[in-house]
Amino acid sequence: MKIGIIGTGIVGRTLAAKLSLDGNDVLIGTRNVNETMAKGEPDGMGNPPFKEWQKQNQKVKLGTFAEAAKFGELILLATFGDVTKNAIDLAGKENFKNKVVVDTTNPLDFSKGVPPGFTATLGNSLGEQIQNYLPDSKVVKAFNSIGAHIMVNPKREEGDPDFFIAGNYDAAKKQISEIVTKWGWESVTDLGDISQAFWLEALAMIWINYGFKYNSWSQAFKLLKK
Numbered sequence: 088m089k090i091g092i093i094g095t096g097i098v099g100r101t102l103a104a105k106l107s108l109d110g111n112d113v114l115i116g117t118r119n120v121n122e123t124m125a126k127g128e129p130d131g132m133g134n135p136p137f138k139e140w141q142k143q144n145q146k147v148k149l150g151t152f153a154e155a156a157k158f159g160e161l162i163l164l165a166t167f168g169d170v171t172k173n174a175i176d177l178a179g180k181e182n183f184k185n186k187v188v189v190d191t192t193n194p195l196d197f198s199k200g201v202p203p204g205f206t207a208t209l210g211n212s213l214g215e216q217i218q219n220y221l222p223d224s225k226v227v228k229a230f231n232s233i234g235a236h237i238m239v240n241p242k243r244e245e246g247d248p249d250f251f252i253a254g255n256y257d258a259a260k261k262q263i264s265e266i267v268t269k270w271g272w273e274s275v276t277d278l279g280d281i282s283q284a285f286w287l288e289a290l291a292m293i294w295i296n297y298g299f300k301y302n303s304w305s306q307a308f309k310l311l312k313k
Contacts, residue, residue, distance in 0.1 A: 091116060091159025093152055093174050095123055095137050096130070097235045098191055099165035103147045105239040105270065114148045116155025118177065123149065156182035161189070161262070168192040168213050169206075172220055184223045187259040190214050190284070191230040193291045202299040207288050214253065214284025225259040227252060228284040229267075232291040234304045241272045241307070248307035250275045251290070253283035276310055 090106050092099045092115040099115055107113045117123040117137075126136040134140075141147065156162055156178035166174045171192050175183065194213040196204035207213055214228040229252045230238050241248055250272040254260050264275045278286065290308065298304045 088112070089158055089160045090114070090163065091155035091157070091161070092163045092165055093155055093178060094165035095149075096165060096167075097132060097134050098230070098238070099163070100134075100137075100140055100144075101235040101239055102163055102165065102191075102230070104144045106266075107144060107146045109266075109269070112148075112158075113146070114150050114155045114158040116150055116152040116178065118152065118174075120149055120151060152178035153182060159186065161187050163189045163191060164217070165191050168194045169196070171213065171217065175217075175220060180221065183221045186224055187256075187262060188217070188221060188224045188226045189230070189263060190217050190226055190228050192217075193231050193288055193295070195295070202296045205289070205292050207285055209285055210282065212282070212285035212288050214288065215281050218255065218281045225254065225256040226281060227254040227256070227259050227263050228281065228287050229253075229263055231287055232294050233307050237305070237307050238267075239270055241267075241270065243305075243307065246309060247273050249310045251278060251287055251308070252276070253278045253281060253287055255280045274310075 089112045092103050095115055095117045103113045103115045123137050129135055152174055162183060164171055192213055194207040196206050218226040250267050252260050252275060260277055294306060297306055
């Protein structure tokens with residue numbers, strides 16, 4: 088399958104590497120290819136520059152947002168939440184039409200430092216905003232409340248976490264569920280339609296606040312069911 092990823096940060100890279108390893112053709116998109124390849128220093132999170140990462144993942148191609156969106160039969164949004172709509176505009180809304188779009192983003196405000204503020208309101212989550220912005224796409228909210236390394240390697244010695252998902256289209260959610268099940272996720276919890284994205288984004292705030300308070304990013308959630 089051809090997969091386009093919007094965003095070259097740690098989430099985009101991690102998902103790109105795993106999806107490529109699975110045998111998919113992956114094109115990861117950036118705002119400016121030359122600027123991305125010219126960077127020689129680690130980013131603010133200490134991750135190596137993209138050109139160093141790509142040496143280890145040579146099958147993953149790099150292009151513009153528009154090239155990635157046009158290329159992908161499946162598209163993943165992996166930008167900062169506050170720039171997601173702008174990234175979609177740069178990618179060209181027409182390139183998302185009739186495609187499954189996975190929203191991994193969170194509505195965060197870093198203007199006052201960390202931990203960030205939460206900008207979503209009930210009925211107006213970022214997932215809902217993206218679905219409304221892309222009415223001809225099948226938006227699936229997923230991957231937003233776990234660390235990148237756990238997304239593709241969920242087996243933890245503390246126990247198996249749950250993979251949470253929401254969206255209006257059952258077939259789209261099934262497609263993503265099948266992908267992550269192959270990665271080792273044993274429990275995929277479908278919370279319902281895209282309105283439930285608000286609660287997934289709120290859940291992410293627990294993960295984020297805990298992470299900043301304890302400088303720990305290996306936590307994950309498990310829904311205990313009887």
